[in-house]
Amino acid sequence: MDDIYVKSTFTYKGGKIIGSSLNPTGPAKTVFAFMISSLSKRWSSIVRLLPCSRSSAELLFPIIKDVIRDVEACGLSVHVLSIDNYPMNVNIFKLFSPSRLLEHIVPHPMDSNWPLFLFFDFVHIIKSIRNHWLNQIDYNKRFTYPDFENIQVASTAVFEEIRK
Incomplete structure (x- = not known):
């Protein structure tokens, strides 16, 4: 559906x-x-x-x-x-x-x-993550997520790096 x-x-x-x-x-x-x-x-x-x-x-x-x-x-x-x-x-x-x-x-x-x-549906989940990332209001579009090794630590991905 x-x-x-x-x-x-x-x-x-x-x-x-x-x-x-x-x-x-x-x-x-x-x-x-x-x-x-x-x-x-x-x-x-x-x-x-x-x-x-x-x-x-x-x-x-x-x-x-x-x-x-x-x-x-x-x-x-x-x-x-x-x-x-x-x-x-x-x-x-x-x-x-x-x-x-x-x-x-x-x-x-x-x-x-x-x-x-x-x-x-994992495709919708990935699309949702992408849309939230693109809708970040800071210039570099920083997306913060828990580190996969230690969920107490936050990691950051920067969309500008993908653009480069």
């Missing part, structure tokens, strides 16, 4: 109003895209697009379960959910856990005898 920000307007086209969202508070601001991908072949497909004007973990959680059910009704198996580590998505993962804590292996919602693996 990933979100796409869209222009928040209503349009009249072909006799229909376009731009409405799942929640009736106004035009869609975001479209959530649900995609499936094979673990063993080079194949992927969008299975659902969901326009929303507001979103929350509580709103999206049952929809994600419906998407899993629909995909499995087509004869496919869902083994992994992968999303970015946006706080709302972390809360979605917590809702999958019986303890409501963040876990990476939870009972599958369609068959509790099978595991469902919950992954944070």
Whole structure:
């Protein structure tokens, strides 16, 4: 699942109003895209697009379960959910856990005898780190992080060094 920000307007086209969202508070601001991908072949497909004007973990959680059910009704198996580590998505993962804590292996919602693996998409995490680094306000774009050998010590990376 990933979100796409869209222009928040209503349009009249072909006799229909376009731009409405799942929640009736106004035009869609975001479209959530649900995609499936094979673990063993080079194949992927969008299975659902969901326009929303507001979103929350509580709103999206049952929809994600419906998407899993629909995909499995087509004869496919869902083994992994992968999303970015946006706080709302972390809360979605917590809702999958019986303890409501963040876990990476939870009972599958369609068959509790099978595991469902919950992954944070590392590409989004790397992109988030890069964006935070580029948005540093000091001239050299210093990014401070804990030292990997000793977390009591802070290390600094300077984006200007990459530019050079």
